Amino acid sequence: MKPDQAVDKLAALAQVTRLRIFRLLVQAGPGGMNASAIAEAVDIAPSSLSFHIAHLSRAGLVAPRQEGRYIFYSADFAAMDELIAYLTDNCCQGGQCLPRTAAVATTAKRRAKAA
Amino acid sequence: MKPDQAVDKLAALAQVTRLRIFRLLVQAGPGGMNASAIAEAVDIAPSSLSFHIAHLSRAGLVAPRQEGRYIFYSADFAAMDELIAYLTDNCCQGGQCLPRTAAVATTAKRRAKAA
C-alpha cells in the first residue's frame, strides 16, 4: 500500500461519525446496511451521511451495492487488513518486539514470512 | 478503548508526515530516535517535528524519554495493538467473516476468546 492510500484510509476513520459508521458496518458483516438505516443508527442527517460514506467509499473502506432504490454499504475487510499490515510493517526491523505487538500477524505479514 | 481515544490515534496517524514519523519509530524499535534525528530523517523543520510529535504523543502512540539533552521518542506498540483490536472489534457479530480479516487476531481478541 502507498503512503497516500494509508493516509486516506486513516483520515476516513479519524472522525467520530465515520468511525461509528465503519464499526457499525464491520459488525453488520458482508450484508451491510442501506443508507437511511445507517443514518438512523448513528443519528445524523441524510446529507451528512452521504458526505461521510462517500469519504469512506473514496478511501476504499466501504463498498456500495445498489439494490432497487436502496443502496447498501458494507465494510471492505480486505482493505482493513492491508491497512493494519501497513501500520505494523517492518516492526522493529523484522525482529521480535514487545510480545503483544508481535502477536499482530496479518495475512500480509504471514505471506511475507512464508515467501 | 473509548471512541474518542480511537479517533485521536487515527487522526494522529492520518497525516503524511506523522505517518512517516510513526512508521520510522515502529521500525526503529523500542530504542527510538531523538527529535533532531527524526526531523532529519523525514526532512522537516524542527518546529514542524515538535508539532507533529506532540500530536502523536498526546494520542498515546509514541512516548518520550529524556536522555541528557536529547529526547528520544519510541512507538507505543501496545497502544497500536489496542487500536487495531478496536477497529476489528465484533467483526460480523463474532462470526467468521472473510478469511483474510478473520486472520487478524490481536492480543485483545485472543484474550476475549479465551475468556
Place this chain on the structure above:
DNA sequence: TCGACGTTTCAACAAGTATTGAATTGTTGC
C-alpha cells in the same frame, strides 16, 4: 405518469490543521 421515497449535490459558514521563522526554554561542556 405521477407522487412518494431514498439518496446525493450544493452553498455557506464555523471550526480545526499544517507550515514556517523567530523567539524561548533547558541542558551540556568548557
Place this chain on the structure above:
DNA sequence: GCAACAATTCAATACTTGTTGAAACGTCGA
C-alpha cells in the same frame, strides 16, 4: 557563568473539514 546546541512555543497565514437545509436526481408502486 557562558556559549553552543536540542527542543519547544508562539504568531501569522493558507488551507481543509464538518455541518446543515434546500434543491435535485433516480427508482419504485399505483
